[in-house]
Amino acid sequence: MQKFTTLTGIAAPMPLVNIDTDMIIPKQFLKTIQRSGLGKNLFDEMRYDANGAEIPDFVLNQPAWREAQIIVAGDNFGCGSSREHAPWALLDFGIRCVISTSFADIFFNNCFKNGILPVVLPQDAVDALMEDARNGANARLTVDLEAQTxxxxxxxxxxxxxxxxxKHCLLNGLDDIGLTMEKSAVIDDYEARMAQARPWV
Incomplete structure (x- = not known):
């Protein structure tokens, strides 16, 4: 998993409340178990019309936010069904941080497991950052995980x-497998002792 330390990037303003996981990545794209390739379908039904053409008014289709790495969103981001494809799609598009007043619990947890930092801030702070985000590439935000700002x-x-x-896991790029591999010496020692104690196993 990619480490998250400090990110300075363009933030896309998405003031909608209750952006659910089906809006983030619609159900027809859940057939894959690959983490890559889903970025092109992120917010698919808001980004494209029925013929597959881009909808010009959608924020990520506008030149100022095509390279966004941060989303400043309305309340309760990531609600709905518990699909891990939602953070996969965000990450594949290039989003490393989502800022909101609140997140759905399962989505919130899945973000950390996939190298995305979900930041919870009070409404007044989100409102101020939303205004910054509306300036596109002319106003970049800096997210410092170590300083928590x-x-x-x-x-x-x-x-x-x-x-x-x-915080430790993100700073060091550790997903669940990475955390387990940190204990590899202990695991190897246990397996060696078990091989001696129970050679028939």
Missing amino acids: VTGADGTAYAFDIDPHR
């Missing part, structure tokens, strides 16, 4: 809380 275009820093274990 999001800094707006005017230099105002907003502090956020994060579980220390999740």
Whole structure:
């Protein structure tokens, strides 16, 4: 998993509330178990019309936000069904951080397991960052995981809380497999002892 330390990038404003996982990645794209390739279908029904042409008004289709790495969203982002394809699609598009006042629990947990930082901030802070995001490439946000701050275009820093274990995992690029492999020496020692104690197993 890719480490998350400090990210300075374009933020896309998505003020809609209750953006659910079916909006993030519609159900017809859930057949794959590959984590790559889903970025082109991120927000598919909002990005494309029935003929597959881009909808010009959608934020990620506009020149200022095509390279967005951050989303500033309305309340309750990631609600709906518990599909891990939602963070896969965000990550494959290039989104590394989503900022909102609240997230659905399962989506929130899945973000951390896939190298995306979900940041919870008070409404006034989200409103200020949403205004920054509306300026597109002219106003980049900086997300500093070590310092636990999001800094707006005017230099105002907003502090956020994060579980220390999740912070450690993101800073070091550790998913569940990576965490297990940190204990490889202990696992190898156990297997060696078991091989001696129970050679018939």
